Amino acid sequence: MEQWQIALIMMIAYLIIALGIGILSGVGRDSGSLTEFTVAGRDLNLFITWFLMGGAIFSAFAFLGGPGWAFSRGAPAFYILAYLVFGIVPWYFVGPKVGKIGRKFELYSLVGFLKGRFESRTLAILIGIISFFAFIQYLAIQLKGMAIIFDVMTEGRIPFWLGALIAYAIVVIYVATGGLRAAAWSDVFQGLLMIIVSWTVGLFIVKKLHGNTTSMFERIIEEKPGFLEIGSAGSTMSPMAFTTLIIVSSIGLLMWPHLFSRSYSSGSKAIKQTVIAYPIFALFLLPLLLAGFAGIGFVSMEQLGDPDQILPYLITTVLDMPGVVYGLVGAAALAAAMSSADVITHSASLEFTDGVIRNIKTDLSDKTVLFIMRSAVVMIGALAYLVAVFGGQGLIALLAGAYGSIVQFAPGIYSALYWKRATASGVIAGLLTGFVVNVYFQMIQTNTPLDIHAGILGLMANIIVFIAVSYLTKPLNEDVARQYVEIE
Secondary structure, eight states, X not given: OOHHHHHHHHHHHHHHHHHHHHHHTTTTSOTTOHHHHHHGGGOOOHHHHHHHHHHHHSSHIIIIIHHHHHHHTOGGGGHHXXXXXXXXXXXXXXXXXXXXXXXXXXXXXXXXXXXXXHOOHHHHHHHHHHHHHHHHHHXXXXXXXXXXXHHHXXXXXXXXHHHHHHHHHHHHHHHHHHHHHHHHHHHHHHHHHHHHHHHHHHHHHHHHHHSSXXXXXXXXXXXXXXXXXXXXXXXXXXXXXXXXXHHHHHHHHTTOHHHHHHHHTSOHHHHHHHHHHTTHHHHXXXXXXXXXHHTBTTBOHHHHSSGGGHHHHIIIIISOOOHXXXXXXXHHHHHHHHHHHHHHHHHHHHHHIIIIIHHHSTTOOHHHHHHHHHHHHHHHHHHHHHXXXXXXXXXXXXXXXHHHHHGGGHHHHHHHHHOTTOOHHHHHHHHHHHHHHHHIIIIIOOSOGGGOOHHHHHHHHHHHHHHHHHHHSOOOOHHHHHHHHTOO
């Protein structure tokens, strides 16, 4: 049996196990309940919550995009570790407050959170639409990553479009049937697999090619001066671009709607414990970045084509490792992508349905809403599949673009919790301004002033407009504002 055939069998076996866990996790539960589908009955413990939240960031960008950036961009790849460690810290204080509000008002989405605070259907629809497009980008990262794994690990036998289609089908089936609980238990299995494989394989690649990390970095410094520095002559990113990328990612990390549904499904103690343990996931990214650096000097960009393929390329071509290793790494990379794809698909269906559908058609029954959410899982996955197959951006570029949009929620969310004077008109005006500025500098004028990230430029404009319009418009009902601001 050829090596690629062994790898394919192992990857398919992994997919079957992940699908089985996802489906079986809902057995014996009230699968027809809206609360069970959206927030898993609000009873997830610390162990599950940690893997659920960690899986949302340990994704295809971690297994493929991270090593790809280390290989092609050098020092800027360390932005990933910086924002994952520091970005989660505010949630220690914000998360329990969000969780209490969610349980008090029986919320299951970010849309519901902001609509309840600002009493605006227009804002709810706007949040639903922006979330929808940001989630499409984020989900496309995962599908593209899974397609790359199938393509490289089977030496081209499973084409890109088919690999993405297989991944899309698996995720859609167990998320549509089991909701949040299916995603949670699948993430536990997937998280354990990718943690073990990342450390084992990452350090093995460094040892095999360089002997140790000291020799590896000394060789890189000699061959590519400035590559491991920010802002020097040989650097691939300016200090301003690097700094603002960390800032937009750190702020944006807490703005993803799926973080809210996770807080609604857990108690305050579990949320705080998860925040404390969360940075451990960043440690699991370190050997993957080292593996990307290890490829320098052994692989050229002409050979590789796409830097996102460096990790599987090293295993299959440079080191010519056994098919069993192909399969393990392939399964772990699929696990990384799927552990994000399931929670993203689930949250996207919640935000779109609760934000757009339920505010256009207000008299829907819970049964109908649940049906629409499950249908939205299929639709959202299909759109992300098209972006993954026909879009030309790399994994990190897609991620940075998604963060530029999602970070625009920050003024509305923080003001909902801490500023009674904020108004719906202010949030809407700021959000629209920030989103337009971000899109303009991402899509049209890509050379931003002072090399500042487009999302930060959008956020700066957002905050100015938000505060100005809030002071110029009539204050909202203070009793409603107090229920959020003074929930503790």
